[in-house]
Structure formats: structure tokens, C-alpha cells
Amino acid sequence: MNLPVALDAMGGDYAPRETVAGALAAAAAGVPVVLVGDEERLRRELAEQGGELPVVHAPEVIEMHAAATEVRRRRQASINVAMRLVKENEAGAAVSMGHSGATMASALFTLGRIGGFERPAILAEIPSAAPSGRVHLIDAGANADVRPAHLEQFARLGAAYAERMSGVARPRVGLLSIGEEASKGNQLVLEAHPLLHRLDLNFIGNVEGRDLLADVADVVVTDGFTGNVALKLAEGEARILFGWIKEALSSSLKAKLGGLLVRDALKRLAARMDPAEYGAMPLLGVRGPVFIGHGASDRRAVTNALLRAHKMAGSGLVEFLGGVE
Amino acid sequence: MNLPVALDAMGGDYAPRETVAGALAAAAAGVPVVLVGDEERLRRELAEQGGELPVVHAPEVIEMHAAATEVRRRRQASINVAMRLVKENEAGAAVSMGHSGATMASALFTLGRIGGFERPAILAEIPSAAPSGRVHLIDAGANADVRPAHLEQFARLGAAYAERMSGVARPRVGLLSIGEEASKGNQLVLEAHPLLHRLDLNFIGNVEGRDLLADVADVVVTDGFTGNVALKLAEGEARILFGWIKEALSSSLKAKLGGLLVRDALKRLAARMDPAEYGAMPLLGVRGPVFIGHGASDRRAVTNALLRAHKMAGSGLVEFLGGVE
Numbered sequence: 001m002n003l004p005v006a007l008d009a010m011g012g013d014y015a016p017r018e019t020v021a022g023a024l025a026a027a028a029a030g031v032p033v034v035l036v037g038d039e040e041r042l043r044r045e046l047a048e049q050g051g052e053l054p055v056v057h058a059p060e061v062i063e064m065h066a067a068a069t070e071v072r073r074r075r076q077a078s079i080n081v082a083m084r085l086v087k088e089n090e091a092g093a094a095v096s097m098g099h100s101g102a103t104m105a106s107a108l109f110t111l112g113r114i115g116g117f118e119r120p121a122i123l124a125e126i127p128s129a130a131p132s133g134r135v136h137l138i139d140a141g142a143n144a145d146v147r148p149a150h151l152e153q154f155a156r157l158g159a160a161y162a163e164r165m166s167g168v169a170r171p172r173v174g175l176l177s178i179g180e181e182a183s184k185g186n187q188l189v190l191e192a193h194p195l196l197h198r199l200d201l202n203f204i205g206n207v208e209g210r211d212l213l214a215d216v217a218d219v220v221v222t223d224g225f226t227g228n229v230a231l232k233l234a235e236g237e238a239r240i241l242f243g244w245i246k247e248a249l250s251s252s253l254k255a256k257l258g259g260l261l262v263r264d265a266l267k268r269l270a271a272r273m274d275p276a277e278y279g280a281m282p283l284l285g286v287r288g289p290v291f292i293g294h295g296a297s298d299r300r301a302v303t304n305a306l307l308r309a310h311k312m313a314g315s316g317l318v319e320f321l322g323g324v325e
Numbered sequence: 326m327n328l329p330v331a332l333d334a335m336g337g338d339y340a341p342r343e344t345v346a347g348a349l350a351a352a353a354a355g356v357p358v359v360l361v362g363d364e365e366r367l368r369r370e371l372a373e374q375g376g377e378l379p380v381v382h383a384p385e386v387i388e389m390h391a392a393a394t395e396v397r398r399r400r401q402a403s404i405n406v407a408m409r410l411v412k413e414n415e416a417g418a419a420v421s422m423g424h425s426g427a428t429m430a431s432a433l434f435t436l437g438r439i440g441g442f443e444r445p446a447i448l449a450e451i452p453s454a455a456p457s458g459r460v461h462l463i464d465a466g467a468n469a470d471v472r473p474a475h476l477e478q479f480a481r482l483g484a485a486y487a488e489r490m491s492g493v494a495r496p497r498v499g500l501l502s503i504g505e506e507a508s509k510g511n512q513l514v515l516e517a518h519p520l521l522h523r524l525d526l527n528f529i530g531n532v533e534g535r536d537l538l539a540d541v542a543d544v545v546v547t548d549g550f551t552g553n554v555a556l557k558l559a560e561g562e563a564r565i566l567f568g569w570i571k572e573a574l575s576s577s578l579k580a581k582l583g584g585l586l587v588r589d590a591l592k593r594l595a596a597r598m599d600p601a602e603y604g605a606m607p608l609l610g611v612r613g614p615v616f617i618g619h620g621a622s623d624r625r626a627v628t629n630a631l632l633r634a635h636k637m638a639g640s641g642l643v644e645f646l647g648g649v650e
Contacts, residue, residue: 129565141503144511178466178553186469186550209557213565225511226551228503232534233555237562240454240538241598245570248590255590261583265573273566 003092004032004054005309006082007302009042010061011098013295016045019097022302024051029303031310034091036082037061056081061098064295068101071109079103083110086288092313093289095280095305097297103290104142104283111287114321119143120285121154121224122292123161124231125278129215136162136171136219137212140281141228151175151192151221152199157284157321158219159201164317165282165308166218174207174217176226182206188223196221238273242266279304282312285321289313328417329357329379330634331407332627334367335386336423338620341370344422347627349376354628356635359416361407362386381406386423389620393426396434404428408435411613417638418614420605420630422622428615429467429608436612439646444468445610446479446549447617448486449556450603454540458597461487461496461544462537465606466553473517476500476546477524482609482646483544484526489642490607490633491543499532499542501551507531513548521546563598567591604629607637610646614638 005026009019016037023033024046035042039057046053058081060074071080079098083106085091096103104120113120121139128135138158143150155173162171175196177185182193184206196203207217212230222230245266249259271277279301280293289312291305312318330351334344341362348358349371360367364382371378383406385399396405404423408431410416421428429445438445449465452458463483468475480498487496500521502510507518509531521528532542537555547555570591574584596602604626605618614637616630637643 129568144503176554178469178550178557186548189550209554209559210561210564212558213562222554223511225503225514226554229501229534229547229551230554230558232503233537233558234534234562236535237538237559238566239535241563241566243454244594245591248594249587251590255587258583258586258588258590262574262580262587263583265576265580265583266570269569269573 006091008096010037021299026306093309097293117285139224148191171218176222177206331416333421335362346624351631418634422618442610464549476517496543501547502531601626
């Protein structure tokens with residue numbers, strides 16, 4: 001069974017141009033995609049780009065600055081229609097570059113939670129020195145205030161994803177804190193530590209901020225406030241450092257000459273650090289694969305998100321977590 | 326009045342060799358230093374390094390793995406003796422590369438808090454794109470769990486430091502959160518926002534992780550858990566990225582040739598990102614300038630810490646905050 005990925009084609013700052021272009025590239029790479037949104041507009045965009053894709057009409061859109069609660073009122077919004085396709089088993093996964101809060105709300109409302117997971121969480125893959133080339137940070141922003149039991153659930157979600165999606169056998173799971181000893185942390189971490197310890201996971205204890213990108217852990221568990229700050233700091237710092245390197249490489253004639261020679265090598269590194277490489281972040285704990293992308297996503301991010309959503313649909317991850325009876 | 330800086334010469338992984346070497350370099354740069362610790366051992370170290378400095382004897386040391394509570398029991402420990410020199414106005418500031426928790430406890434116990442500041446906080450200066458070349462992050466780890474009023478106090482401490490120590494006029498103060506809108510954040514940040522807003526500071530509202538190193542804020546306020554994670558992530562990421570750049574520059578013959586030409590320019594950049602550049606972090610909110618350094622500090626970090634402690638003693642910052650009647 002090779003169900004298509006439902007793309008909220010109206011979501012994102014550059015929709016539908018970039019969503020359609022990204023979808024066409026994913027389809028060319030063998031991933032079936034169904035576009036969800038204003039049918040006339042999407043047909044026109046497809047014609048302009050000279051491509052063909054199935055379209056499911058959705059007359060409404062939840063704009064970036066709408067309240068997430070609009071999700072319940074506007075049943076025919078593109079994000080809701082995309083989620084219903086997953087719910088009704090007509091699509092294997094849903095992807096949106098639109099309103100993140102609305103996408104989370106729609107996933108919860110339409111698909112519902114997997115039993116045993118009280119709070120769906122966002123997982124971010126950040127380039128790291130770990131053998132898989134990435135660290136899995138969870139929660140990266142869905143839940144600003146959590147209880148210790150939620151961190152325990154995030155650990156299970158993150159480990160399952162690292163194992164089944166990134167192919168990491170028995171992933172090392174760390175709890176983000178401010179010291180390696182179990183006695184170091186805030187109240188939340190101090191109480192979560194024994195809960196993670198008793199799980200049947202490869203729990204390596206507390207890890208610190210300096211360990212996040214090092215080859216220390218494959219999965220790093222934290223609350224959505226700390227995780228979102230860490231994710232955005234990691235992305236922002238890479239951008240700023242590469243800017244400074246660029247400056248340094250034009251600081252003298254000698255550096256400029258050298259800069260020409262090292263340009264390709266540094267470009268490959270910068271591409272690796274580019275968040276578009278991962279395309280979008282999975283929302284774990286709901287009854288279906290859902291990926292949430294950045295509003296400013298370009299076609300490359302859309303394509304990568306669709307490839308990963310399709311991979312997750314085929315991975316059996318949701319079934320493994322108990323989301324399908 | 327040019328009071329010496331009291332250096333806990335027994336604190337740190339490489340004490341007393343690196344502490345003494347760093348102190349001699351600071352003295353050569355015009356900063357009066359008094360060494361505190363085992364007199365015989367320090368005299369021997371001074372003789373070996375061929376230097377002269379005043380020594381105040383302290384027969385005990387709080388080892389790195391001791392409990393911070395040892396501070397109260399061991400009155401003659403070097404860190405306590407150093408703090409007493411500040412308290413008794415025989416030294417203008419105290420610096421330690423030893424046990425951070427013990428240094429904080431000793432500062433609180435011996436010097437006491439400045440009225441109106443319930444929780445002393447650690448300020449970290451991180452290289453950033455701001456005009457002063459750095460962002461002032463407070464709290465960087467002294468208080469893992471705080472209340473909204475503490476964040477308000479951290480804002481006042483951080484702004485005063487940025488203004489008087491880094492020369493930033495009317496520093497931009499941001500509250501670290503997970504969205505720019507005042508409605509985004511965890512419960513702590515949501516409650517702290519209006520408190521910071523009503524202060525007579527240049528409060529610019531919430532800032533995100535991506536803004537930390539950008540030219541957005543001069544002072545970033547957060548709890549000690551998030552701040553410590555952010556500080557260590559920022560330092561760790563710089564180290565890892567420079568490692569990857571080094572690898573990239575040996576990935577081909579062309580890159581290697583270019584690497585030779587750009588080496589000096591990149592070395593200057595790496596030096597700027599080196600935490601030893603700042604030497605140590607001030608503990609703000611106590612009745613005297615106190616700087617806490619990393620246990621692994623080398624002589625350069627010790628020298629830089631002593632220079633900044635001396636600068637703070639002469640800056641009138643503690644007096645401005647109300648610490649001296």
C-alpha cells in the first residue's frame with residue numbers, strides 16, 4: 001500500500017508556488033502526493049509549472065496570524081481536509097508549512113492522540129557529530145510547560161523515531177540539564193530523571209548544552225520551552241558563524257585567495273547545517289505521521305518534508321507506538 | 326584607591342601553576358593581585374616562576390567534588406578568606422576558578438546580597454553581532470528554578486553591567502522566549518513580561534534563541550536552567566563547527582591549499598569565540614565584585630578574569646546597585 005502524502009498546499013509564506021514546485025519534485029522522486037487547497041488556484045499553479053498532481057479541494061485557509069482555535073470552526077480549511085485524508089486512510093501522512101499551532105490543533109482534533117501519550121511533541125533533527133549525523137531533540141516547541149511524566153513520554157517517542165526513521169540501533173537517550181550528575185537540574189528534570197531511568201531505553205542520564213551537537217546522545221529530551229530556545233539558538237549560531245567566516249575570508253587579499261579555494265568545501269558544510277535539509281519536523285504522539293515545516297520554506301524544504309513524511313508512513317512508527325489497532 | 330583583586334589561587338584544575346602564572350601576567354599589566362591559599366606552596370610556585378606577589382595564607386581548600394555546604398564549616402578555606410578580604414575592604418574583588426557552587430555560597434555567606442536582589446545571578450558574555458561584540462546573558466546558571474520577580478531583578482543586574490562594564494548606553498534588554506509576541510512563552514515568561522515592561526529599562530520584549538547572537542539585544546534575561554543550557558550550547562556549537570571547518574579544509578588538495586591561506590583569518594575568529602577570552606563570569610547581586618571561572622581555566626583565562634574583576638571594582642557597579650551605603 002503506497003498511500004499519497006497530503007500536502008496543505010496553501011500553507012506557508014510562499015504557497016502555492018513553492019509548495020507546488022516542491023510537490024512536483026517529490027513526485028518525480030517517486031513519492032505520491034495529493035495537493036490540498038483551493039482547487040482552481042492549484043490547477044492554475046500546476047499548469048504554470050507544467051506539472052500534474054491530484055488535487056483535493058479545500059475552500060478555506062487558516063492564515064498565519066489566525067488563532068489556532070479557528071481550526072475547530074473552519075472545518076473546510078486546507079489543514080483540516082489534509083488531516084481528514086489521513087484519518088480516513090486516503091493519505092499516509094500530512095505535511096504543512098502553514099500555521100504551526102493550527103497544524104498541531106488540527107492533528108489533535110482530527111487524528112487524536114496515541115494512547116499513553118498525553119502531549120504530542122515536536123522532534124527536531126539537528127546536525128551533530130553523532131554517527132547518524134544528527135541529534136533528535138524532543139520537544140522542540142509544542143509544550144512550553146510540562147510535567148515529569150511528559151518528559152518520560154517524549155523519551156519514548158524520540159527513541160522510537162531515532163530507531164525507526166534514522167536507523168539508530170538502541171539510541172542513546174539523554175535528559176537535557178545543567179550538570180551530568182542526577183542531582184543537577186531544575187525541579188522538572190530532577191523529578192523526570194528516575195522516570196526515564198526505569199524505562200526500557202538506553203538512557204545515558206543527564207546531558208548538557210555542550211553535548212547537544214557532540215557525539216554524546218542520539219536523542220535529547222527536554223521541555224518545549226528549553227527545546228525551542230536550543231533549536232533556534234543552534235540554527236541561529238550556525239548562520240552567524242558562517243557569516244563571520246565569510247567576512248574573515250575577505251579580510252585580506254591572502255584570505256580572499258584562500259577563500260576561493262575553500263569555497264566548495266565550506267558550501268557543502270553550510271548546506272549540511274541548512275534547516276531546509278530536513279524540510280519539516282514531525283509531530284509525534286498523534287495517530288498519523290504529521291510534519292510541520294517553517295513558514296518560510298522553499299521548494300527544497302517542501303520536497304524534503306514530503307520525502308520524510310512518506311518514509312515515516314512506510315516505517316510503521318505510528319503502529320509501533322500504538323496508534324493503529 | 327586601587328585595591329588588589331583577591332585570587333583564590335588554590336581553585337581550579339591547574340592551580341596553583343596556572344593561577345599564579347595568570348596573576349603574574351595581570352600584575353605585569355598593572356592590576357594589583359593578592360594570592361590567597363597555602364602560603365608555602367604559593368611562595369614555592371612564585372619562586373619557580375620567578376615572580377613576586379603578596380600572599381594571604383589560607384590553610385584549607387574546598388575541593389571540586391566537595392559539597393557547597395562545606396563553605397560554612399571551613400572558615401579558613403581559600404575561597405572564604407578571599408571573600409573576607411573583599412568584605413573587610415582589603416581587596417576590591419574576588420576571583421575563583423574553583424568550585425562554582427562553593428564560590429557562590431561563600432559570596433552569599435560572607436558578602437551577602439544587595440538589598441532588592443533576592444537571588445544573585447551569573448552573567449555570561451557571549452560573542453555576538455551586537456555593536457559591543459557581545460550579548461550579556463543572565464542568569465547563566467546560578468538559579469535553576471526562579472520566580473517572575475527574579476527575572477525582573479536579573480534584568481536590572483544585566484542592564485547595569487552592560488552599561489557600566491561594557492559601555493553600552495541604554496542597553497536593549499530582551500526576555501528569552503519561544504516567540505516574539507508577549508503572549509508566547511512558558512508560565513514563568515508570561516508572568517515576567519509585564520514586570521520587565523514596567524521597569525525603567527530599554528525593554529524590547531521577547532527574543533528567541535535565534536536572536537541570542539544576532540544584533541537584537543544587548544542583555545538577554547532568562548532563568549538559570551535555560552541560560553546554562555544556552556551558554557553551553559553556544560560554546561559547544563562553536564567548538565564543533567570549527568572542528569568541522571578544519572575537516573572541510575583538509576577534504577581535498579585544493580581545500581588544503583586554500584586552508585593554508587585562510588588559517589590566520591580563521592584563527593582570529595576562533596580566538597574571538599574562545600570562552601577564555603572573557604576569563605570568568607561575574608556573580609551579580611552580591612555586595613562586591615565576584616568572578617567565577619571554569620575549572621579548566623588556563624593562565625590566559627585567569628589573567629582576563631583578574632583584569633575584568635579589577636575593572637568592575639573601579640566601575641562603581643556594586644555601589645550603583647546599592648551594595649555599599
